[in-house]
Amino acid sequence: MKYDQILLAHGGGGLLTNEIIRETFLPHFQNDLLGRLEDGAVLRIGAEKLCFTTDSYVVNPLFFPGGNIGSLAVHGTVNDLSMCGGVPLFLSAGFILEEGFPMADLEKIIQSMAEAAREAGVQIVTGDTKVVTRGAADGVFINTAGVGMIRYPGLISPASIKPGDVIILNGPIGDHGAAIVNKRENLGFEAEIVSDSAPLNGLVAAALAASAEIHAMRDCTRGGLGTILVEMAEQSGTIIEIDEAAIPVREPVRGFCEVLGFDPLFLANEGKMVLFCPEAESDKVLSAMKAERYGKDAAVIGRVQKTVDRGRLIMKSMIGGLREVTIPSGELLPRIC
Amino acid sequence: MKYDQILLAHGGGGLLTNEIIRETFLPHFQNDLLGRLEDGAVLRIGAEKLCFTTDSYVVNPLFFPGGNIGSLAVHGTVNDLSMCGGVPLFLSAGFILEEGFPMADLEKIIQSMAEAAREAGVQIVTGDTKVVTRGAADGVFINTAGVGMIRYPGLISPASIKPGDVIILNGPIGDHGAAIVNKRENLGFEAEIVSDSAPLNGLVAAALAASAEIHAMRDCTRGGLGTILVEMAEQSGTIIEIDEAAIPVREPVRGFCEVLGFDPLFLANEGKMVLFCPEAESDKVLSAMKAERYGKDAAVIGRVQKTVDRGRLIMKSMIGGLREVTIPSGELLPRIC
Numbered sequence: 204m205k206y207d208q209i210l211l212a213h214g215g216g217g218l219l220t221n222e223i224i225r226e227t228f229l230p231h232f233q234n235d236l237l238g239r240l241e242d243g244a245v246l247r248i249g250a251e252k253l254c255f256t257t258d259s260y261v262v263n264p265l266f267f268p269g270g271n272i273g274s275l276a277v278h279g280t281v282n283d284l285s286m287c288g289g290v291p292l293f294l295s296a297g298f299i300l301e302e303g304f305p306m307a308d309l310e311k312i313i314q315s316m317a318e319a320a321r322e323a324g325v326q327i328v329t330g331d332t333k334v335v336t337r338g339a340a341d342g343v344f345i346n347t348a349g350v351g352m353i354r355y356p357g358l359i360s361p362a363s364i365k366p367g368d369v370i371i372l373n374g375p376i377g378d379h380g381a382a383i384v385n386k387r388e389n390l391g392f393e394a395e396i397v398s399d400s401a402p403l404n405g406l407v408a409a410a411l412a413a414s415a416e417i418h419a420m421r422d423c424t425r426g427g428l429g430t431i432l433v434e435m436a437e438q439s440g441t442i443i444e445i446d447e448a449a450i451p452v453r454e455p456v457r458g459f460c461e462v463l464g465f466d467p468l469f470l471a472n473e474g475k476m477v478l479f480c481p482e483a484e485s486d487k488v489l490s491a492m493k494a495e496r497y498g499k500d501a502a503v504i505g506r507v508q509k510t511v512d513r514g515r516l517i518m519k520s521m522i523g524g525l526r527e528v529t530i531p532s533g534e535l536l537p538r539i540c
Numbered sequence: 541m542k543y544d545q546i547l548l549a550h551g552g553g554g555l556l557t558n559e560i561i562r563e564t565f566l567p568h569f570q571n572d573l574l575g576r577l578e579d580g581a582v583l584r585i586g587a588e589k590l591c592f593t594t595d596s597y598v599v600n601p602l603f604f605p606g607g608n609i610g611s612l613a614v615h616g617t618v619n620d621l622s623m624c625g626g627v628p629l630f631l632s633a634g635f636i637l638e639e640g641f642p643m644a645d646l647e648k649i650i651q652s653m654a655e656a657a658r659e660a661g662v663q664i665v666t667g668d669t670k671v672v673t674r675g676a677a678d679g680v681f682i683n684t685a686g687v688g689m690i691r692y693p694g695l696i697s698p699a700s701i702k703p704g705d706v707i708i709l710n711g712p713i714g715d716h717g718a719a720i721v722n723k724r725e726n727l728g729f730e731a732e733i734v735s736d737s738a739p740l741n742g743l744v745a746a747a748l749a750a751s752a753e754i755h756a757m758r759d760c761t762r763g764g765l766g767t768i769l770v771e772m773a774e775q776s777g778t779i780i781e782i783d784e785a786a787i788p789v790r791e792p793v794r795g796f797c798e799v800l801g802f803d804p805l806f807l808a809n810e811g812k813m814v815l816f817c818p819e820a821e822s823d824k825v826l827s828a829m830k831a832e833r834y835g836k837d838a839a840v841i842g843r844v845q846k847t848v849d850r851g852r853l854i855m856k857s858m859i860g861g862l863r864e865v866t867i868p869s870g871e872l873l874p875r876i877c
Contacts, residue, residue: 209641214671223669227647231654232633236665244665246630248689249588257632257685258668261676293583295594296569297683299636304546310564317568328573328581331595332560334551335875339598339678346634348594348685352585538672 211537216425216471217530221434241360242283242421245353254289256280257348263538265308265342267386269378269398270473272345273312275540277319277327278400278473280349282422285407286476288359289351291323297331297346304342312343323402325349355411361438363418368479368507370443371489373406374399374500375451376428380470381459383539390463394455401474406495410478413491419479422472425540429468429516430530432477436514444517444525445505468518469531471539479507548874553762553808554867558771578697579620579758582690591626593617594685600875602645602679604723606715606735607810609682610649614656614664615737615810616877617684619759622744623813625696626688628660633667634683639674649680660739662686692748698775700755705816705844707780708826710743711736711837712788713765717807718796720876727800731792738811743832747815750828756816759809762877766805766853767867769814773851781854781862782842805855806868808876816844 205226212219229238236244243256260276270278277294284291296316300309320327357363378399385392403422411417419439421431428450436443452460452467460467474497480488485503492498508517516528542563549556566575573581580593597613607615614631621628633653637646657664694700715736722729740759748754756776758768765787773780789797789804797804811834817825822840829835845854853865 205643207643209637209639209643209646209671211639211671211673214637214669220669224667227643228650228667228669231647231650232657232664232667234663234665236630236663237667244630244632246665246687248585248590248629248687251586251588253585253590253687255630255632255685255687256666257634257683259634259636259670259681259683261636261670261672263672263676292585293573293581293592295581295592295685297594297596297685299596299598299681300546300551302546302548306542306544306546306564309546310568313565313568320569326571326573327569328571328583329593330561330565330569330574332551332557332565333596333598333875333877334546334548335598335600335678336548338675339600339875340681341672341676344596344636344677344681346594346596346683346685348592348632348634348683350583350585350590350592350687538670538676 215537217430218532243287245287252353254284254287254351254353256283257346259344259346260540261344261538262540264386267398268382270400271312271315272343273315274319275400275473276345276347277316277323278402279540280347281323281325281402281404284349284351285404286420286422288355289353291325291349291351291404293350294325294327295329295348296327299340299344300334301340301342302334302337323404356415357417359417359420361419361435364439364441364479364507365418366441366507366509367482368418369482369485369503370505371478371501372450372504373476373492373498375453376472376475377452377456377467377470379473380536380539381456384536392459394458396455396459399472399474401497403474403476403497406492406498409491409495410488413487414480414484416484417478417480421477423475423477424473425471427469427471429528433516433528433530436516440514441510442508442515442517443505444508446519447521449502449504451500552874554767555869580624582624589690591621591624591688591690593620594683596681596683597877598681598875599877601723604735605719607737608649608652609680610652611656612737612810612877613682613684614653614660615739617686618660618662618739618741621686621688622741623757623759625692626690628662628686628688628741630665630687631662632685633664635669636677636681637671638677638679639671641679660741693752694754696754696757698756698772701776701778701816701844702755703778703844703846704819705755706819706822706840707842708815708838709841710813710829710835712790713809713812714789714793714804714807716810717873717876718793721873729796731795733792733796736809736811738834740811740813740834743829743835746828746832747825750824751817751821753821754815754817757813759813761810762808764806764808766865770853770865770867773853777851778847779845779852779854780842781845783856784858786839786841788837
């Protein structure tokens with residue numbers, strides 16, 4: 204189905220986002236690189252293999268426990284580059300500012316971007332600033348694009364996923380989504396719910412150094428762990444089985460979800476990733492990840508069962524049954540990143 | 541002076557844009573590449589020399605004579621890459637859409653982007669779509685970042701400008717700014733005022749092929765020819781003298797400016813550029829440019845006089861006098877690109 208107007212759900216990272224990309228963007232922009240619909244494009248330029256990615260950030264509120272739109276804009280793009288197997292090197296920063304936006308808030312945001320860039324070891328090398336009249340934007344929107352270099356010999360892509368691969372998740376899910384909604388809607392959950400926004404390039408470098416057989420990686424941002432695993436199952440044409448009991452969720456986030464009816468599987472993260480590798484490699488990859496700051500809680504959460512015509516995600520629930528996980532069709536959370 | 545709020549003029553491309561970049565962004569992001577404040581960053585990655593640039597587009601109205609926000613978003617970034625001496629190869633596209641935006645308009649915009657990309661010979665290889673609630677953005681904003689490859693041996697930069705260089709402009713100025721304002725404000729100028737939005741990479745390739753001594757190039761976008769020549773005079777520490785009579789302005793645009801009190805020197809262009817090269821090279825560069833679709837009206841409009849402590853732009857007026865051209869301090873035109 205095609206809508207005649209843009210709906211919030213077109214930006215939610217779920218089914219409608221998938222639909223607008225496939226039905227509206229791809230028919231016009233069609234090329235092999237974009238057609239893969241991965242987090243970033245892998246490019247050959249001269250002798251080098253690079254990755255290139257972009258994201259616009261429209262998160263509301265701009266400041267939230269664990270970060271702000273500035274740190275998020277750096278982490279998100281650093282992570283997308285990392286997921287292609289790239290070493291993130293250079294970022295661009297494009298600002299759309301609303302007339303009247305407090306300069307002091309802009310300074311805080313820029314300072315957070317600079318700190319996040321330093322932690323991740325990337326440079327912000329080119330930028331742009333636009334200002335629109337009051338009411339024509341909501342405070343500040345930031346776009347970051349990024350360029351990284353790929354040295355890893357393997358093809359890191361859902362296309363490389365194979366039956367027998369195990370799936371490693373680097374820690375508890377749902378923190379970012381819960382932190383944003385709690386703050387935005389003034390839900391007042393007292394328990395400590397803090398965004399997990401973090402640069403994952405160090406963690407990825409450690410994993411790639413530990414094994415030359417990493418097949419695929421994705422960060423579990425908009426749409427959450429559930430959406431990205433469904434997409435990876437479809438892209439790889441495999442049945443992916445995960446074990447609900449093995450997926451860590453922090454207590455305050457679990458409580459938040461129970462009260463409000465959210466499923467942590469579909470809450471956004473900004474510092475979580477999944478990695479696919481053969482079972483024989485998983486011990487060394489897991490230890491390498493656990494030794495890193497953002498991988499302490501890494502765990503195997505499932506495995507790839509078999510190749511099929513229509514890939515799907517199956518979850519063994521806490522109480523033992525198996526069910527297919529599908530992407531919720533309604534609106535996910537808007538302006539989560 | 542520093543303001544405590546963002547003003548429209550911070551995005552106008554004039555003095556306040558310069559100020560916010562120097563006083564707010566640069567102190568945090570400081571690095572050599574960004575510090576040059578050129579249209580794009582020139583990067584070494586492995587064996588290759590690349591250029592990387594970004595621009596966000598917030599033009600109002602979205603559709604205007606001669607193009608729309610989609611074609612503009614491709615041309616602007618293709619041109620920024622070209623001005624570094626790069627061959628534009630790959631673009632990213634980040635969309636921020638307002639809930640309720642007509643899907644048919646989005647399709648037209650995407651189609652224009654795709655056509656513009658085809659004409660320029662670049663691929664849109666990675667993208668992102670965000671949706672914000674009604675009222676949180678004005679229709680659609682687009683960010684494009686671009687990556688190009690640099691093969692030209694010389695350093696194309698205001699730092700390479702030398703006394704004796706001539707300045708070549710590729711055609712009449714002010715068309716884009718006049719077209720946008722005429723449409724947005726419903727001024728109803730009947731005469732044909734059409735944006736000059738165009739990809740300049742073919743023109744630049746022809747010029748670079750004609751001479752190995754091109755010193756600097758800039759596209760005359762936001763702020764117009766006047767602002768960018770003042771900036772280039774400052775960056776190169778030279779006196780640049782231009783001849784008003786040699787600068788082409790189409791009759792309808794001249795009439796528009798006379799009636800409304802605009803100076804075409806400070807009206808935006810989206811398909812105009814200046815090129816600096818030694819006088820001895822100028823004949824062959826000029827003929828190469830004139831042979832190209834977007835260079836037919838190319839002309840020498842001035843020359844670089846001498847090196848000084850504080851670079852400035854001098855203009856010989858139509859009636860013969862010499863005056864220093866300075867960037868207007870008030871608000872230029874908002875949302876022109």
